[in-house]
Amino acid sequence: MATSSAYPPPPPFYRLYKDFEKDPSSAPEPPPPIDGAYQLFGATYTTDVVLPSLEDQGVRQLYPKGPDIDFKKELRTLNRELQLHILELADILVERPSQYARRVEDISLIFKNLHHLLNSLRPHQARATLIHLLESQIQRRKQAIEDIKQRREEAQRLLGESLLIIDGSQQVMTPM
Numbered sequence: 001m002a003t004s005s006a007y008p009p010p011p012p013f014y015r016l017y018k019d020f021e022k023d024p025s026s027a028p029e030p031p032p033p034i035d036g037a038y039q040l041f042g043a044t045y046t047t048d049v050v051l052p053s054l055e056d057q058g059v060r061q062l063y064p065k066g067p068d069i070d071f072k073k074e075l076r077t078l079n080r081e082l083q084l085h086i087l088e089l090a091d092i093l094v095e096r097p098s099q100y101a102r103r104v105e106d107i108s109l110i111f112k113n114l115h116h117l118l119n120s121l122r123p124h125q126a127r128a129t130l131i132h133l134l135e136s137q138i139q140r141r142k143q144a145i146e147d148i149k150q151r152r153e154e155a156q157r158l159l160g161e162s163l164l165i166i167d168g169s170q171q172v173m174t175p176m
């Protein structure tokens with residue numbers, strides 16, 4: 001009966017790092033970042049972060065095209081339309097169950113449009129998150145600076161009081 005290890009052996013390139021503790025510069029440089037198109041599991045991907053349009057994906061767009069989209073209005077419109085289609089689907093399932101497929105396709109189309117609109121807002125969300133994170137860091141640092149100033153003033157006050165006490169005790173000792 002053969003025994004097997006719980007973990008596979010390390011990859012052979014671990015030997016490239018054997019002298020790393022003695023000489024950190026002996027390790028090979030990391031590979032350069034991928035730029036452009038690359039293959040992964042048989043599919044071609046690109047490093048360009050571009051949201052493909054709905055037409056590129058073969059989906060009909062239900063909201064107006066162009067850069068001046070009122071996202072709030074369009075999301076509300078699609079949400080109302082989705083609610084209406086779901087109610088119609090419930091009616092069809094009760095009255096004509098064989099005709100449900102068309103309504104399910106319509107609901108799927110609305111969901112795809114909602115999803116695409118929401119994904120269009122991701123860069124804005126990332127910027128807003130980063131701004132919030134940086135503002136909170138600034139606030140924490142300002143608070144830390146104020147705390148340091150307050151402790152410095154307290155230390156200076158205690159030091160001044162200590163010097164007064166020492167000077168007072170030396171003056172009492174001096175007349176002797």
